Amino acid sequence: xxxxxxxxxxxxxxxxxxxxxxxxxxxxxxxxxxxxxxxxxxxxxxxxxxxxxxxxxxxxxxxxxxxxxxxxxxxxxxxxxxxxxxxxxxxxxxxxxxxxxxxxxxxxxxxxxxxxxxxxxxxxxxxxxxxxxxxxxxxxxxxxxxxxxxxxxxxxxxxxxxxxxxxxxxxxxxxxxxxxxxxxxxxx
Numbered sequence: 034x035x036x037x038x039x040x041x042x043x044x045x046x047x048x049x050x051x052x053x054x055x056x057x058x059x060x061x062x063x064x065x066x067x068x069x070x071x072x073x074x075x076x077x078x079x080x081x082x083x084x085x086x087x088x089x090x091x092x093x094x095x096x097x098x099x100x101x102x103x104x105x106x107x108x109x110x111x112x113x114x115x116x117x118x119x120x121x122x123x124x125x126x127x128x129x130x131x132x133x134x135x136x137x138x139x140x141x142x143x144x145x146x147x148x149x150x151x152x153x154x155x156x157x158x159x160x161x162x163x164x165x166x167x168x169x170x171x172x173x174x175x176x177x178x179x180x181x182x183x184x185x186x187x188x189x190x191x192x193x194x195x196x197x198x199x200x201x202x203x204x205x206x207x208x209x210x211x212x213x214x215x216x217x218x219x220x221x
Contacts (some may be wrong), residue, residue, distance in 0.1 A: 036165045039145045047137040048081050057085035064116035075100045092132045142173045146184050163219040174210040
């Protein structure tokens with residue numbers, strides 16, 4: 034039996050960047066944009082507030098672009114302060130590189146196991162094997178060991194022991210962080 038788990042964002046991640054006012058390193062994007070036109074050229078920024086002092090920083094989305102070269106639906110989403118667009122842009126590697134930022138996903142995601150609290154306890158009593166497909170709804174870097182521990186109701190140490198014993202196997206390396214879909218098999 035194949036279980037399907039989904040790693041889902043619950044809110045926008047924190048933006049890691051030094052605040053010039055108070056030296057804090059965390060900003061909260063609130064999904065608001067600023068758009069400024071200069072004749073035929075347009076600039077657009079995603080606004081983020083310092084978590085300590087409330088100072089605003091602007092993350093460049095568009096810089097001196099010809100208005101005609103920007104898709105009309107993108108302009109509409111910018112003007113409407115679309116929170117979905119903010120999430121998309123924060124995950125865009127080009128935007129992150131241009132603004133020299135990183136993201137802090139702590140407490141900004143959850144694991145949806147499809148309704149069952151600890152599927153391994155139910156399935157393994159009958160079949161003795163649990164096959165799980167993990168899908169990421171967004172590029173959220175998470176340790177697979179943490180996901181497996183949370184989804185199966187095990188400690189991380191126990192998950193590590195299962196990997197060492199060969200009772201938890203996957204085609205991908207389960208150490209380190211991962212933000213792409215993967216599958217694993219748990220034998221008990």
